[in-house]
Amino acid sequence: MKILEVKNVTKRFGGLTAVNNVTFDLEEGEILGLIGPNGAGKTTLFNCINGVYKPTEGQIIFKGKDITGLPTYRSAHLGLSRTHQIVRPLNELTVLENAMVGACYGRENMNLGDARKTAMEMLEFVGLAEKSDVLAGALNVAQKKRLEMARALSAKPYLLLLDEVLAGLNTAEVTHMLDTIRKIREQGVTIIMIEHIMHAVMSLSDRLIVLNYGSLIAEGSPEEVSQNPEVIEAYLGDPDLAARLLEEEKA
Amino acid sequence: MKRIFKPGLLIPVAIIVVLAIWPLLSGNSASSREAMFTLIMSMALASSLNIILGYTGYVSFGHIVFFGIGGYAGFWAITELGWHILPAALLGGFMAALIAWLLGLAVLRLRGAYFALATIGILEAMKALVINLDFLGGPVGLEMHFSEYKRYGGPMESLWMVYWSMVFLAILVTVVSYYIKTSKFGLGLMAIREDEDAAEVMGVITPRAKTWAYVLSAVFPGIIGVLFFFKNGNIEPGDAFRLHFSIEWIVMIMLGGAGTVLGPVLGGGIYQWLRKTLLTSPIFKDYQLVVAGVMLLVIVLFVPTGIIGWLRARSAKLRRVFE
Ligand SMILES: Nc1ncnc2c1ncn2[C@@H]1O[C@H](COP(=O)(O)OP(=O)(O)O)[C@@H](O)[C@H]1O
Ligand SMILES: [Mg+2]
Numbered sequence: 001m002k003i004l005e006v007k008n009v010t011k012r013f014g015g016l017t018a019v020n021n022v023t024f025d026l027e028e029g030e031i032l033g034l035i036g037p038n039g040a041g042k043t044t045l046f047n048c049i050n051g052v053y054k055p056t057e058g059q060i061i062f063k064g065k066d067i068t069g070l071p072t073y074r075s076a077h078l079g080l081s082r083t084h085q086i087v088r089p090l091n092e093l094t095v096l097e098n099a100m101v102g103a104c105y106g107r108e109n110m111n112l113g114d115a116r117k118t119a120m121e122m123l124e125f126v127g128l129a130e131k132s133d134v135l136a137g138a139l140n141v142a143q144k145k146r147l148e149m150a151r152a153l154s155a156k157p158y159l160l161l162l163d164e165v166l167a168g169l170n171t172a173e174v175t176h177m178l179d180t181i182r183k184i185r186e187q188g189v190t191i192i193m194i195e196h197i198m199h200a201v202m203s204l205s206d207r208l209i210v211l212n213y214g215s216l217i218a219e220g221s222p223e224e225v226s227q228n229p230e231v232i233e234a235y236l237g238d239p240d241l242a243a244r245l246l247e248e249e250k251a
Numbered sequence: 252m253k254r255i256f257k258p259g260l261l262i263p264v265a266i267i268v269v270l271a272i273w274p275l276l277s278g279n280s281a282s283s284r285e286a287m288f289t290l291i292m293s294m295a296l297a298s299s300l301n302i303i304l305g306y307t308g309y310v311s312f313g314h315i316v317f318f319g320i321g322g323y324a325g326f327w328a329i330t331e332l333g334w335h336i337l338p339a340a341l342l343g344g345f346m347a348a349l350i351a352w353l354l355g356l357a358v359l360r361l362r363g364a365y366f367a368l369a370t371i372g373i374l375e376a377m378k379a380l381v382i383n384l385d386f387l388g389g390p391v392g393l394e395m396h397f398s399e400y401k402r403y404g405g406p407m408e409s410l411w412m413v414y415w416s417m418v419f420l421a422i423l424v425t426v427v428s429y430y431i432k433t434s435k436f437g438l439g440l441m442a443i444r445e446d447e448d449a450a451e452v453m454g455v456i457t458p459r460a461k462t463w464a465y466v467l468s469a470v471f472p473g474i475i476g477v478l479f480f481f482k483n484g485n486i487e488p489g490d491a492f493r494l495h496f497s498i499e500w501i502v503m504i505m506l507g508g509a510g511t512v513l514g515p516v517l518g519g520g521i522y523q524w525l526r527k528t529l530l531t532s533p534i535f536k537d538y539q540l541v542v543a544g545v546m547l548l549v550i551v552l553f554v555p556t557g558i559i560g561w562l563r564a565r566s567a568k569l570r571r572v573f574e
Binding site: 050052071072073076077081082084088089090091092093094097100101102104105106107111112115133135151155 | 434435438439441442444445446448449450451452453454455456457510564567
């Protein structure tokens with residue numbers, strides 16, 4: 001079953017077209033990787049999907065319901081959660097309270113008691129349980145990324161949008177986070193992940209889509225996409241150079 | 252098992268109760284009653300403002316507008332319609348809440364300094380409006396005949412009745428403040444305070460939550476306005492809509508700790524006690540506003556979280572004692 005349909009979505013900021021006529025579908029249970037150079041419009045596309053921005057043109061269909069232009073809290077209630085590329089912890093609240101906000105106001109609209117239980121489970125899941133009493137502002141970046149994740153998961157979403165959750169993490173932290181994402185998928189949550197770390201996104205995703213200057217330039221399995229000359233050019237500017245680099249990497 | 256003994260609620264209520272019975276224990280009960288009235292009223296007003304300012308993060312500078320609106324509505328009902336103080340006080344609270352709701356639809360879209368400025372604009376506009384309303388006495392305001400107090404057993408009895416009503420209200424505001432702070436609703440408000448956009452992404456219906464917070468923070472000042480002006484015997488625009496009183500409430504909140512239950516109670520008490528001390532000191536009596544200003548500056552620069560906020564930041568244990 002299709003969980004998400006993005007139809008001809010365009011988002012303009014004044015004269016700048018950040019997302020240009022993008023169309024794709026997402027099957028339930030899938031992990032979709034969303035890649036593309038910096039400034040390609042990936043975050044803006046997320047913002048259009050969950051209602052932070054109203055698309056200039058096009059439609060967003062979530063679980064068969066047209067959610068285009070609905071306030072972002074409505075999409076949260078329907079089961080769409082996300083993390084932020086630039087972390088947004090609620091600094092003066094504790095780590096537990098941060099996750100409880102997600103649980104209380106997310107898809108299941110929990111009361112405080114249930115929310116506390118769910119939030120604690122999710123903190124354990126992402127490995128932040130021992131920090132539950134700490135103020136969120138006091139966490140380091142890696143912990144704040146995991147808090148973003150715990151908060152989004154506490155809402156019990158059907159669809160999770162992950163915006164560069166691996167950026168800025170060290171190797172051990174990346175491994176830990178990849179593990180976490182795999183476990184989330186095992187629980188049946190559908191995921192779109194924006195990621196720059198190629199080996200990570202290649203190994204996790206069932207399918208990839210590539211944005212460049214706001215347009216969708218490629219779509220397919222990780223293998224197909226990584227062989228696509230247009231994608232290689234978008235990343236490296238020179239297809240020959242890119243091909244050589246790919247060869248070297250294989251060797 | 253929920254604990255019956257909740258220090259977060261018990262401490263502020265105990266402070267109010269101890270102060271409230273002080274006039275009965277001290278020799279000169281009339282003058283200490285007046286002093287305690289001012290103190291306890293400040294605690295209640297600061298706690299009310301704290302709901303929108305401290306929990307939600309919206310700095311309502313001109314919040315005294317609700318005190319004035321409620322005061323006028325109740326005073327008018329008493330003097331012109333011959334109402335008893337009780338329904339008049341409820342009318343005052345209702346009018347303040349109603350107007351907060353209507354204004355909220357417009358100004359709660361604004362953020363940060365724009366919201367703060369808008370609330371000052373509202374205050375000045377309301378004052379100008381009342382000055383031009385003849386049925387509210389225009390610039391002179393309304394007077395209450397002395398004989399009005401007979402209904403409650405005489406002037407002395409009326410003063411005590413107003414006093415105990417104020418004590419009751421202060422406790423009620425504290426209880427409401429505590430239950431907001433520890434509820435799901437309060438969690439949503441604090442999420443808005445910390446990051447409104449992130450709160451919305453997590454599903455907090457921010458327009459609705461902010462409106463409720465604004466209405467709740469307006470209703471008690473509305474009721475208190477009726478008590479205050481009934482006790483005063485007259486109401487005029489200058490007293491009902493005095494911006495610098497609003498600013499003093501903010502100083503009280505900041506001193507005690509914004510966004511805490513105990514903070515505004517403590518801050519209101521300390522501030523009024525200081526003010527009284529300064530007023531009676533010949534050196535300081537002309538400078539009390541300067542002192543308030545300097546105090547605000549020092550707090551904002553060095554202890555922006557206030558006394559209770561500072562204590563709460565020390566450890567999770569203290570957070571369980573001081574809400
Ligand atoms: N709110 C905004 N106003 C104006 N321009 C924006 C806004 N948000 C993003 N942009 C622009 O849109 C383009 C795409 O940005 P973004 O979606 O953040 O890219 P990515 O996440 O792929 O790095 C960039 O040129 C960026 O400067
Ligand atoms: Mg981005």
